[in-house]
Amino acid sequence: MTGGSPIRVLIVDDVPESRDNIERLLRFEPDIQVVGKASRGQEGVELAVRLQPTVVLMDMTLPDMDGVQATLAITAQAPGSAVIMLSVQSDPELLRQAMLAGAREFLVKPFRFEELIEAVRRVAQLARPVQMVAMTPVPGAPVVEAGRPDRDGxxxxxxxxxxxxxxxxxxxxxxxxxxxxxxxxxxxxxxxxxxxxxxxxxxxxxxxxxxxxxxxxxxxxxxxxxxxxxxxxxxxxxxxxxxxxxxxxxxxxxxxxxxxxxxxxxxxxxxxxxxxxxxxxxxxxxxxxxxxxxxxxxxxxxxxxxxxxxxxxxxxxxxxxxxxxxxxxxxxxxxxxxxxxxxxxxxxxxxxxxxxxxxxxxxxxxxxxxxxxxxxxxxxxxxxxxxxxxxxxxxxxxxxxxxxxxxxxxxxxxxxxxxxx
Ligand SMILES: Nc1ncnc2c1ncn2[C@@H]1O[C@H](COP(=O)(O)OP(=O)(O)OP(=O)(O)O)[C@@H](O)[C@H]1O
Ligand SMILES: [Mg+2]
Structure with missing residues (x-):
């Protein structure tokens, strides 16, 4: 739980049954509240910006854009929301892309319901503190640079x-x-x-x-x-x-x-x-x-x-x-x-x-x-x-x-x- 207030979840999935199933299951969890549902990527991004959910459950395949693109947009426009990617494929390359886009977790379908709940609670706990630490500049310390190929640590x-x-x-x-x-x-x-x-x-x-x-x-x-x-x-x-x-x-x-x-x-x-x-x-x-x-x-x-x-x-x-x-x-x-x-x-x-x-x-x-x-x-x-x-x-x-x-x-x-x- 995040300090007593419920974990606010947005579900982005184009298959109505998947969306509803997830919503129905989450409804039994007292610390979780589904605040929105979207069937398209663009709609998901807009809802994330408007509702500022704690967690976004993002399906990998969407009709207008893929889950990676939608995640990228949410990471940029609603950085307080943590994305969990849901995919039928467990391809490492997809996982890599999802991570680069800012996804916090990657669940391969079909997953157990407990896995989903655990992941939601975990990322809800992580989302803000980690971002704050990552974004807090260290006084007097040089800016950490991206990978430089010439280093030999x-x-x-x-x-x-x-x-x-x-x-x-x-x-x-x-x-x-x-x-x-x-x-x-x-x-x-x-x-x-x-x-x-x-x-x-x-x-x-x-x-x-x-x-x-x-x-x-x-x-x-x-x-x-x-x-x-x-x-x-x-x-x-x-x-x-x-x-x-x-x-x-x-x-x-x-x-x-x-x-x-x-x-x-x-x-x-x-x-x-x-x-x-x-x-x-x-x-x-x-x-x-x-x-x-x-x-x-x-x-x-x-x-x-x-x-x-x-x-x-x-x-x-x-x-x-x-x-x-x-x-x-x-x-x-x-x-x-x-x-x-x-x-x-x-x-x-x-x-x-x-x-x-x-x-x-x-x-x-x-x-x-x-x-x-x-x-x-x-x-x-x-x-x-x-x-x-x-x-x-x-x-x-x-x-x-x-x-x-x-x-x-x-x-x-x-x-x-x-x-x-
Ligand atoms: N210089 C020190 N003075 C007093 N206590 C110390 C000192 N160094 C370590 N300790 C104590 O020893 C304990 C073990 O330390 P630490 O966990 O760093 O050891 P470790 O070798 O990493 O152990 P592990 O095998 O669990 O990985 C700690 O509880 C710490 O309080
Ligand atoms: Mg140790």
Whole structure:
């Protein structure tokens, strides 16, 4: 529901039975009200302008113009109305055209009635906030340009073989830091397809997602990808994980590769949030990355995993990539000295992010990116410095660190097979 007022629906369909069926079914929904019906495209556009419905149900085939043309006109003349395209054909090219014209959803006939209701409620919720975010200029930020073929975006994958180490927290804030530091075009990609958290952490309503990329298949191009990205108020653009976990399996490594080919031309920095594991998709993520940012915490198990990851990265031939280790949740009570971690991993930590549970948790729960609300916090300073290193603006020397405890000798327990020298 949209703030208590009903969702106002306009039906545009030339077949009287279809129109009436849809109307009859919608009548039983207390939060939905059919405000108009049209049998021709032009009539549909005129009614949309006059009635300003929340949602337009648009049939693809109409006698005077096709549904795509009518959608294009409604997007231009009644931008507050969200169009759901209804079509008997599931052709990816049609889907692409519908999206370019501004349609929010595409339902293939015959659809289940519940599908239609869900789609109506979903787009009604999305319509206004998404448009407002997309249309709100970011103060001081450069205008985001349409796809430029000459870009070769720098791809940074934020990895961690353990769950809950702070990948999403770092990926989201790093993306904003890159945008703040460079003013360039940054896209944050959520590849945790089943349980991606980027939309929640960035507090955006999911509009289009990886599901749309998967449905488009090889018809995906830069123009339509622009439509799929959601723009956050920071200026960072987001390629979000599917809204429902069941859709995760629709997205394959091949879809990821196709999208990345385009994104590299569209953006200067592409930050990828990931999930643990080495499945096909995660291998494709790592293959695509220029920089692998591995996140670990001060736990024996996380350090052991990091070492195993370094070994796997060696085996996978990733020596040409920038492989950087980020220690998150740095504290003085873990009993493991930082120097011992570096010694064990035979690699310096590129960044050490302090542990400060209360403000981090609040920023996540409130959907307000940490680096924006706590700009002076040492966590923000360290993430911003990390962004500088990633963007080649800063040398990878680490900032002054939180106090360390004395060496504990615990590191002796970490002899779990050393990385080849
Ligand atoms: N530097 C930090 N200080 C304090 N708490 C932190 C810090 N970084 C992350 N956290 C906490 O750790 C939790 C997990 O963070 P996050 O969701 O970013 O991890 P993740 O690796 O993406 O997890 P998942 O496996 O669910 O994808 C969050 O609830 C957050 O509050
Ligand atoms: Mg996560």
């Amino acid at each position: 720098n791809v940074i994958a934020v990895l961690g073989t353990k769950g809950g180490v702070g990948r999403t927290f770092l990926a989201t804030n790093l993306a904003i830091a890159l945008r703040q530091r460079t003013g360039k075009r940054v896209v944050l990609v959520d590849t945790d397809m089943a349980f991606g958290d980027v939309a929640v952490v960035m507090n955006v309503t999911k509009a289009k997602t990886w599901t749309d990329v998967a449905q488009l298949g090889s018809s995906l191009d830069q123009e339509v990808l622009e439509e799929i990205l959601t723009t956050h108020s920071s200026g960072v653009q987001l390629l979000l994980a599917p809204s429902i976990p069941q859709e995760a399996e629709m997205v394959t490594a091949e879809h990821f590769q196709t999208a990345m080919r385009h994104l590299r031309h569209m953006a200067d920095f592409i930050v990828i949030d990931t999930r643990p594991g080495f499945d096909e998709l995660m291998l494709a993520v790592m293959d695509s990355a220029d920089c692998l940012l591995y996140v670990l915490t001060m736990e024996m198990t996380a350090i052991k995993d990091a070492r195993q990851f370094l070994e796997v990265a060696d085996l996978l031939g990733y020596s040409d990539k920038r492989l950087m280790l980020v220690l998150n949740r740095v504290n003085s009570y873990s009993g493991i000295p930082i120097a011992d971690i570096e010694e064990n991993l035979k690699q310096e930590l590129v960044a050490r992010i302090a542990d400060d549970p209360a403000p981090v948790l609040r920023s996540i729960n409130e959907g307000t990116p940490f680096i924006e609300v706590h700009a002076d916090h040492r966590i923000s300073a360290e993430i911003s410095r990390l962004a500088g290193v990633v963007a080649d603006q800063e040398a990878p020397a680490t900032a002054p660190q939180p106090q360390e405890p004395h060496r504990s000798g615990l590191i002796s327990r970490l002899r779990l097979g050393r990385r080849p020298a």
